[in-house]
Amino acid sequence: MTFIWKNGRFHTDEHLISVCDRALRGDGVFTTMLCVDGMPIHLNLHIERISNNAKILGLPLLKDNKWEGELKNAVKALIEKNNATKGQYCLTITITRGIAERGLATPLQTEPTIFIRLAPAPEHMPPLHAIIAQSVRRNEGSPLSQIKTLNYGDHILARQEAENAGAHEAILLNNAGHVTCFTVGNLFIANNGQLSTPPLSDGVMDGIIRRLWIERGSITERSLTVTDLETADGIFMTNSLRGIIAIGRLGDKTFGNADTPFDADIHLG
Amino acid sequence: MTFIWKNGRFHTDEHLISVCDRALRGDGVFTTMLCVDGMPIHLNLHIERISNNAKILGLPLLKDNKWEGELKNAVKALIEKNNATKGQYCLTITITRGIAERGLATPLQTEPTIFIRLAPAPEHMPPLHAIIAQSVRRNEGSPLSQIKTLNYGDHILARQEAENAGAHEAILLNNAGHVTCFTVGNLFIANNGQLSTPPLSDGVMDGIIRRLWIERGSITERSLTVTDLETADGIFMTNSLRGIIAIGRLGDKTFGNADTPFDADIHLG
Numbered sequence: 400m401t402f403i404w405k406n407g408r409f410h411t412d413e414h415l416i417s418v419c420d421r422a423l424r425g426d427g428v429f430t431t432m433l434c435v436d437g438m439p440i441h442l443n444l445h446i447e448r449i450s451n452n453a454k455i456l457g458l459p460l461l462k463d464n465k466w467e468g469e470l471k472n473a474v475k476a477l478i479e480k481n482n483a484t485k486g487q488y489c490l491t492i493t494i495t496r497g498i499a500e501r502g503l504a505t506p507l508q509t510e511p512t513i514f515i516r517l518a519p520a521p522e523h524m525p526p527l528h529a530i531i532a533q534s535v536r537r538n539e540g541s542p543l544s545q546i547k548t549l550n551y552g553d554h555i556l557a558r559q560e561a562e563n564a565g566a567h568e569a570i571l572l573n574n575a576g577h578v579t580c581f582t583v584g585n586l587f588i589a590n591n592g593q594l595s596t597p598p599l600s601d602g603v604m605d606g607i608i609r610r611l612w613i614e615r616g617s618i619t620e621r622s623l624t625v626t627d628l629e630t631a632d633g634i635f636m637t638n639s640l641r642g643i644i645a646i647g648r649l650g651d652k653t654f655g656n657a658d659t660p661f662d663a664d665i666h667l668g
Numbered sequence: 669m670t671f672i673w674k675n676g677r678f679h680t681d682e683h684l685i686s687v688c689d690r691a692l693r694g695d696g697v698f699t700t701m702l703c704v705d706g707m708p709i710h711l712n713l714h715i716e717r718i719s720n721n722a723k724i725l726g727l728p729l730l731k732d733n734k735w736e737g738e739l740k741n742a743v744k745a746l747i748e749k750n751n752a753t754k755g756q757y758c759l760t761i762t763i764t765r766g767i768a769e770r771g772l773a774t775p776l777q778t779e780p781t782i783f784i785r786l787a788p789a790p791e792h793m794p795p796l797h798a799i800i801a802q803s804v805r806r807n808e809g810s811p812l813s814q815i816k817t818l819n820y821g822d823h824i825l826a827r828q829e830a831e832n833a834g835a836h837e838a839i840l841l842n843n844a845g846h847v848t849c850f851t852v853g854n855l856f857i858a859n860n861g862q863l864s865t866p867p868l869s870d871g872v873m874d875g876i877i878r879r880l881w882i883e884r885g886s887i888t889e890r891s892l893t894v895t896d897l898e899t900a901d902g903i904f905m906t907n908s909l910r911g912i913i914a915i916g917r918l919g920d921k922t923f924g925n926a927d928t929p930f931d932a933d934i935h936l937g
Contacts, residue, residue: 403687405687413686413687413688413767414683414684414685414686415683415685415686415687416683416684416685416686416687416689416691416692417682417683417684417685418672418674418682418684418685418762418783418785419682419785420685421824422685422691422692423685423691423696423698423762423818424818424820424821424824425694425818425819425820425821425824426820426821426824427692431770456821456824456825457825457828489770491770493687493692498682500787501700501758501760501787501788502790502852503820503823503824503827503851503852504827504831505824505827505828505831514687516687516688518769518770519770521771534811535809535810535811535812536807536809536810537807537809538805538806538807538809538810538822538843539843540804540805540806540807540842540843541804541805541807541821541822541825542803542804542825543804543821543822543825548821549692549693549694549821550694550819550820550821550822551693551694551695551772551819552693552694552695552725552810552812552817552818552819553807553810553812553819554772555690555693555694555695555725555772555774556725556726556810556811556812558772558773558774559726559774562773562774573809573843574807574808574809574842574843574844575843582772583771583772
């Protein structure tokens with residue numbers, strides 16, 4: 400898309416990040432949502448989450464939350480500016496600690512770097528082929544595993560492992576051997592008509608669709624093992640861009656009845 | 669410093685990173701070294717390590733390693749260009765996967781973003797006051813814990829915890845409760861004249877000074893517990909900018925004999 404919004408202004412050159420920005424040490428948070436005909440879906444939930452995530456990381460945002468309203472206005476202005484008022488787009492908001500001196504010390508005064516960008520919406524996906532990542536575990540001992548930060552290195556490794564195996568996605572286990580999530584989505588299993596998903600405390604990102612599905616349905620939050628995956632009737636991935644997607648194959652096992660649940664369009668608002 | 673080197677050119681505007689650069693998902697590696705009177709200390713070891721780190725992360729570098737020689741030339745040219753030929757500076761090389769489409773899929777073709785920058789050398793440090801981080805664990809289940817990637821989120825949390833406690837540094841444990849490292853350095857303990865340091869497999873970054881010290885001295889690599897810290901005669905942090913620094917205080921315990929070992933200047937080459 401032509402225009403990017405950053406700290407109050409529209410820009411056309413995408414080189415907006417300083418080499419001294421703490422973004423380059425994973426010191427920031429982001430959120431991605433679907434835009435349908437100019438409407439950012441679940442915008443309030445995304446703003447609320449990124450605001451909470453920023454607090455957990457200790458980012459220097461204003462305390463009165465007035466910036467949240469300004470951010471919503473900026474989202475709408477950017478959609479207008481890009482003429483993205485028809486069709487589906489993907490909108491990402493990123494907040495970093497901003498430009499700081501070298502080193503990890505918390506800077507006394509920093510203006511956060513806040514930017515918003517639009518990208519084409521992802522294409523329709525077939526039932527996914529997934530593997531269980533062997534190369535990397537998710538860190539249940541970090542509160543950052545429950546929020547959406549810029550630290551995606553472990554997921555990038557897992558995704559490469561999936562691609563090398565000819566699969567679309569990887570499921571990450573934590574260091575205790577419990578199931579956590581996919582590289583870009585939360586995980587649910589169906590068994591005898593009962594849906595289950597791992598608790599956040601196992602090192603699970605607090606996904607918006609995960610949250611909505613738990614609110615709407617009778618979902619059990621419990622730690623899941625590899626055996627739970629292998630004996631499941633169905634496995635589903637959720638994320639804000641795609642809603643609920645069935646896993647068609649996990650390793651050697653295929654899931655015959657890979658229909659997505661009734662509220663697969665939960666991501667459309 | 670005035671000039672930054674990026675992909676073959678000198679720049680004066682520090683806004684060199686695209687909002688679409690995979691750096692913003694932790695998809696890159698870096699290394700930091702001391703420059704003394706224009707000499708980048710242990711440059712070959714740093715280039716060798718960042719090259720190996722880039723391979724582990726699967727970054728799209730040329731296979732013939734010719735870029736390593738070009739990078740060394742760029743380092744020297746940048747020092748000249750900035751007139752940093754007298755005194756001490758800190759030099760950082762960063763390599764990211766480069767600009768890619770949204771999402772975590774490995775891009776088929778990307779030119780890596782490679783940049784080098786200089787910053788003032790850190791000031792002299794007193795014997796450090798450290799704590800054991802309670803807020804976050806290090807991920808022993810990720811190979812990225814052994815290399816120097818852009819994913820410093822967990823260490824940023826630990827560092828904030830240290831600062832909030834009035835301390836300089838935090839020691840991170842892994843999920844198994846073993847000692848790993850400081851937020852910006854490796855950890856050694858002295859006990860009855862014997863030095864020990866945790867093995868990389870506990871989730872320890874492969875530091876250059878750690879490696880040199882192990883080569884030079886009779887250091888035991890073994891898993892360390894909190895009790896090992898509490899009963900140690902001395903605790904030391906190593907990093908490439910500061911060499912070997914004594915910990916003067918850990919929580920409530922002070923270390924009377926906090927003299928640094930004889931080769932404290934190992935970082936000076």
